[in-house]
Amino acid sequence: MTPVFHPMLVNAPSEDPCVFVDFLYNRRAILFDLGTLSGFPTRKILRTSHVFVSHTHIDHFIGFDHLIRLCLGREKRIHLFGPPGFADRVCHRLAAYTWNLVYNYDTDFTLIVTEIHPDGSGISSEFHCLRGFKAECVTECRFSGQIIHDEEGLLVRAVHLDHKIASLAFSLEEKRHVNIMKNRLDEMGLAVGPWLVKLKAAILRGEPGDTPIETVPMGGAAAIETRSLGELRDRAVRIVAGQKVCYVTDAGYTPDNAEKIIDLARGADYLFIETPFLDADAERATERHHLTARQAGELARAAGAVRVIPFHFSPRYTGREQELRDELERAWTG
């Protein structure tokens, strides 16, 4: 299948944690954590629609201001999610600046901030550029089954891990993946093009088989040919399980954390998991409520993750990064 999610680390693994997930055919991206963004291309950052922040230690949250600055003066809405107390942190970060010039902008950059509590409740608030980023529309909300965000094609789950403070781990899941078989389109005399986006959306919405779909025939003919959704679905489409990208950082190796991580990351196509310490320094890792590379590898193995990407290396291993990778690899492959 042609994957929709294209995740990548924004910074080197020994630098600030931040994962950018680019979407195929859709000028959009989401971010896990907000480490420094200063070396990342602006045009990519501007695609961001949703940001999921594990916790607000400075290395996970310093990129917030950079994101805000780039979006100022643009008609954008960005959703941010974080652990308990998150809305307060955002409030403080925005109150750190003088905004006397924004009131007459002709765009209204807006932040929608949701904090997620372990009991499944949450608080969401809005911050509008045009009103100097003061908290408004504060409402309570509830989440079920760890699902904190749900839209047409995808959903995001979060679990609370213990890092002495709460740290969230996330999983981005494509609900189902619609594969278009190009050879079958050829047989049907149809050309590829933007009409396929509409077809995929209609299939994912579960629309009935007699729904008319406007298709474009091959050979550059301008004419539009209407076919039924059922015919297209049966002949040229295969529906498979969607992609899953999982992000786990800053958690101690406790039985409770381990269970939650394995459960969240089960069968993930990409598992981004922190490996700050070598197992030789396990005591230090426990003290700091972090994982070791071996522990991360074992969790990835237990979860059956397809790809594992280590990050958040402690600076003490500068020049020895390969040891962290090797230790993770050994524990993961068993």
Place this chain on the structure above:
Amino acid sequence: MVQIKRRLPFRYIEPAFFGGLLDDPLLFLRIRPLKRALLFDCGQIAHLAKRAVKPIDTVFITHAHMDHIMGIPTLVRHHHASPRPLDIFGPPGIAERVYHLLMGYDWNLSNPDWCTLRVHEIRQDRLLHYSFIGPEGFARRFDGEEPRSGREIWSCRYVTVEAELLDHKLPVLAYRIQERPHFAIDPRLMAQQGLMPGDWIRDLKSSVWNGRSESRIVVPRREGEMVREETADDPHTLYDSIGTRQPCASIGYLCDVGWTTENIAKMESFLNGLTLLCADCTFLAADVEKARASYHLCTADLNELAGRVTPRYLLPMHLSKSYLRRTEDLYNELRPPQGTTILPLPKHLVPAPLMVRDVEEWLRPPGNPTGRP
């Protein structure tokens, strides 16, 4: 071949400007004898090397717009794991802004070795002091206030810093950094009094300069063919009569101010006779209306200001990004007075993330003048 190192005429300070014409303004001043540095404004500083950030122990903020203070968390991050305090000076309200900047993060890992931020808020008539205590997760503490008389807000043995409040639709600070006089004897004045050089000059320096008064100063004075030794009455009177009186080098830092009558009068008296003036020049002359509306300077304003205060060097900075493709127009429009030299900046110093077109040149086959494939 001998290379002469060209540098600006400062004795103790080494200025560096860490931004391009369109980047956030960042004036970095290293005080050479102390091996420490001052920073004026603190917008985006992620591009500074850790080695450049480490010596910074005092920051002077003009105002709390994002492009002038968003680098403070980065600064704190480089410093927090060392007990050396970090001082921040700023306009009214700065303590509140720093408080919010710090409370935007979780500091539960703080430990007794962390640094404390000392924030000094400069009001018209007084100075307010606050501490943000690192070992306590940057908890805020009010340390009291003192009346403010005169413009000086900071000094060390080599340099003083003065501040003046101006209007940018909100209070904004302009700064003047002044080198202190150094000990120097004018040989002509000495000869006029018939004084002969000798070890007594060292004693005089230790007395008037270093404040040691234990030794009597014996000066040899030529009288006709004779040299007579006599004890100087008062070392300070003696130094006053033979010391050189050269003006000391100075730097002005002026950012985000409106061209109002009151501001002009203050700038004229505060920024007179500078060695180097670093000045906001956000707009070209044709956009004077925008400059008036947003309380910034345009090139015509800066021309007039430079004509009034005649700095030896002028560094225009903080040009609006809307002039990205015509930055040279700024330099074409500036007409400094005789004796003032303009120091031009590149558009950007902050490295841009690379695009394919920036590097694609390198992977092209060599040129083929015949045009054959």
